[in-house]
Amino acid sequence: QVQFVESGGSLVQAGGSLRLSCSTSGISVDDNAMGWYRQAPGKRRELVAGISAGGRTVTYADSVKGRFTVSRDNAKNTVYLQMNNLEPEDTAVYYCNAAKYLLELNRSPHDSWGQGTLVTVSS
DSSP: OOEEEEEOOOEEETTOOEEEEEEEESSOGGGSEEEEEEEOTTSOOEEEEEEOTTSSOEEEOTTTTTTEEEEEETTTTEEEEEEOSOOGGGOEEEEEEEESSGGGTTTOOOSOOOOOEEEEEEO
16 A cells, blocks of 8 residues: 655744655655645645656745755655745645656545644744
8 A cells, every 4th residue: 555654844943944754655756756735724735846757857836936845765765845945834734645647746646645744934
């Protein structure tokens, strides 16, 4: 079965940085597009970053472009999200997931969501 385990979330001040990790099992990250999502209280989950199976194409939501960087380590079957210059609006629970193609991350991710990791940014 497919499993995702997110880690690295913490309480940080505005302007700080965090690196989130997503450990996977049941899939190979080099055969899937990987995405990072976040959900703030009272809001729907949104896709904030994605990387293609080959790693040559990345996409970011406008709200995080220039501040977040997504990457993967195929040998460790792990995907990362480097977050710099954090803002209070980035406060949310962050999740990772996968799809066959990058453009399917919004519509058809796997149904096995992890517990997420909480990022809290204070002003």
